[in-house]
Amino acid sequence: GAGVSQSPSNKVTEKGKDVELRCDPISGHTALxxxxxxxxxxxxxxxxxxxxxxxxxSGLPSDRFSAERTGxxxxxxxxxxxxxxxxxxxxxxxxxxxxxxxxxxxxPGTRLLVL
Amino acid sequence: xxxxTQPDIHITVSEGASLELxxxxxxxxxxxxxxxxxxxxxxxxxxxxxxxxDTLVQGIKGFEAEFKRSQSSFNLRKPSVHWSDAAEYFCAxxxxxxxFKTIFGAGTRLFVKA
Numbered sequence: 306g307a308g309v310s311q312s313p314s315n316k317v318t319e320k321g322k323d324v325e326l327r328c329d330p331i332s333g334h335t336a337l338x339x340x341x342x343x344x345x346x347x348x349x350x351x352x353x354x355x356x357x358x359x360x361x362x363s364g365l366p367s368d369r370f371s372a373e374r375t376g377x378x379x380x381x382x383x384x385x386x387x388x389x390x391x392x393x394x395x396x397x398x399x400x401x402x403x404x405x406x407x408x409x410x411x412x413p414g415t416r417l418l419v420l
Numbered sequence: 421x422x423x424x425t426q427p428d429i430h431i432t433v434s435e436g437a438s439l440e441l442x443x444x445x446x447x448x449x450x451x452x453x454x455x456x457x458x459x460x461x462x463x464x465x466x467x468x469x470x471x472x473x474d475t476l477v478q479g480i481k482g483f484e485a486e487f488k489r490s491q492s493s494f495n496l497r498k499p500s501v502h503w504s505d506a507a508e509y510f511c512a513x514x515x516x517x518x519x520f521k522t523i524f525g526a527g528t529r530l531f532v533k534a
Contacts, residue, residue, distance in 0.1 A: 309463075336520065338520070338522075340522070347524055347525075347526050347527065348510060348512075348522075348524035348527075349524070350521050350522050350523065353516075353520055353521060355520075361516065361520075361521065363521070364521070396463070396464065398464075408466050408469075409466060411463040411464040411465070412463060413462075413463050414463065
């Protein structure tokens with residue numbers, strides 16, 4: 306049983322470029338979460354997907370951030386016109402279903418550096 | 421707004437000694453509470469969680485936490501620390517139905533000395 310995987314492991318980009326970060330959840334997990342971990346802000350919730358429901362985007366820091374989840378499995382987090390303050394580790398997690406009852410399993414993260 | 425405070429940025433304990441990591445939260449209702457551990461180079465791992473029931477919660481790796489509503493606290497404890505426990509520990513509150521939206525504390529870095 307593979308865990309949550311994320312790609313790329315590391316990404317270096319120039320300010321103003323767009324980046325896409327990928328998350329492959331554990332097979333059969335219907336809930337998927339994105340978080341960001343940065344030196345300045347610590348760990349922050351970004352967005353949450355549950356099955357085919359509309360995602361909860363309340364944690365996205367600006368409209369430059371978006372995410373989608375295709376076929377209820379793989380998710381892509383896109384950051385447009387990257388800024389230096391976007392530099393962080395982006396973590397993805399999945400769980401069987403939503404909420405307290407289910408344990409979240411985290412991926413290793415994508416380390417993003419914006420120059 | 422909900423918030424989580426971990427007053428200790430870092431703590432050093434001797435191997436074999438007991439450990440208590442402090443966590444205070446601000447939340448209007450009965451909170452979903454979590455402790456996570458992040459070891460160097462590792463992803464986040466859930467240690468334990470609480471929503472209702474017995475206020476003393478047992479987790480993995482020999483950890484436990486106690487929910488004290490009167491003190492708005494959810495402190496993490498371990499009776500005897502092992503060198504492998506050196507890591508960063510995050511307390512968190514869950515918002516939303518089922519507590520899916522997690523608000524994390526700033527973390528406490530644990531150092532273990534021989």
